[in-house]
Amino acid sequence: MPAADAERLAREVDGPVELMMIEDGNHIATNRALSLALAKRGLDEGAVGLIVMAGHSRPKDGVASLAYVPAIPLRGAMP
Amino acid sequence: MAVGLDSTKEEGDAYEAPFLARGVATLIFEGPGQGEAQYDFPIRGDYEVPVKAVLDYIETRGDLDASRIGMWGVSLGGYYAPRAAAFDGRIKACIALGGPFNWGANWDNLAGPDARGLPRAQPYPHRRGRAADRIDAVAGRASRRISPARSSS
Numbered sequence: 001m002p003a004a005d006a007e008r009l010a011r012e013v014d015g016p017v018e019l020m021m022i023e024d025g026n027h028i029a030t031n032r033a034l035s036l037a038l039a040k041r042g043l044d045e046g047a048v049g050l051i052v053m054a055g056h057s058r059p060k061d062g063v064a065s066l067a068y069v070p071a072i073p074l075r076g077a078m079p
Numbered sequence: 080m081a082v083g084l085d086s087t088k089e090e091g092d093a094y095e096a097p098f099l100a101r102g103v104a105t106l107i108f109e110g111p112g113q114g115e116a117q118y119d120f121p122i123r124g125d126y127e128v129p130v131k132a133v134l135d136y137i138e139t140r141g142d143l144d145a146s147r148i149g150m151w152g153v154s155l156g157g158y159y160a161p162r163a164a165a166f167d168g169r170i171k172a173c174i175a176l177g178g179p180f181n182w183g184a185n186w187d188n189l190a191g192p193d194a195r196g197l198p199r200a201q202p203y204p205h206r207r208g209r210a211a212d213r214i215d216a217v218a219g220r221a222s223r224r225i226s227p228a229r230s231s232s
Contacts, residue, residue, distance in 0.1 A: 005180035009216045017216065018215045019217075020215060020217040020218075021218055025218070028176050028177035029177065
């Protein structure tokens with residue numbers, strides 16, 4: 001989703017609002033969550049191989065299916 | 080906690096953890112078009128309707144403080160959550176993570192060929208008054224789900 005949508009939401013909310021813009025974040029900024037989690041453990045992404053973020057392992061092909069692709073919670077994958 | 084488009088409650092594990100670590104009880108659910116619910120309830124824009132049912136349920140729980148309910152939503156749930164907060168004053172705080180402001184306006188620019196030709200989502204309804212005591216809007220500027228250059232908002 002475009003960052004401008006969050007900026008517009010923040011502008012149009014009537015009441016206290018805080019906009020947190022992750023400049024190098026992807027959609028829902030999971031790339032930053034992964035980087036920060038690894039950094040806290042003194043690791044980089046290359047050191048731990050493939051980590052699948054929970055909730056983002058399924059193909060988004062618009063086809064509803066019960067054939068879930070197993071997702072690995074990030075914290076469970078951390079050494 | 081509202082998940083995205085066709086997501087499932089089981090996907091919320093990593094998102095619930097920070098709240099639980101802070102002593103905040105979580106309730107993640109599947110609304111129309113999501114997870115197991117999608118087989119009985121088609122996706123709908125007025126997500127405040129299923130949220131009302133969730134809030135009604137929370138109020139039946141004696142172990143939860145219904146006066147301190149916050150709603151978090153991710154992706155399309157980041158649209159659903161502020162919308163529900165606009166309709167139901169029982170939601171006192173809200174986090175919108177990566178949600179669209181007007182999904183319909185971005186529809187034709189969604190990544191992938193499957194989006195075109197499908198029904199458009201509704202924009203936020205115009206509501207008067209405060210949506211919640213507090214709203215946090217979070218987004219990644221480098222999102223590629225929709226090209227910023229091609230988006231309209």
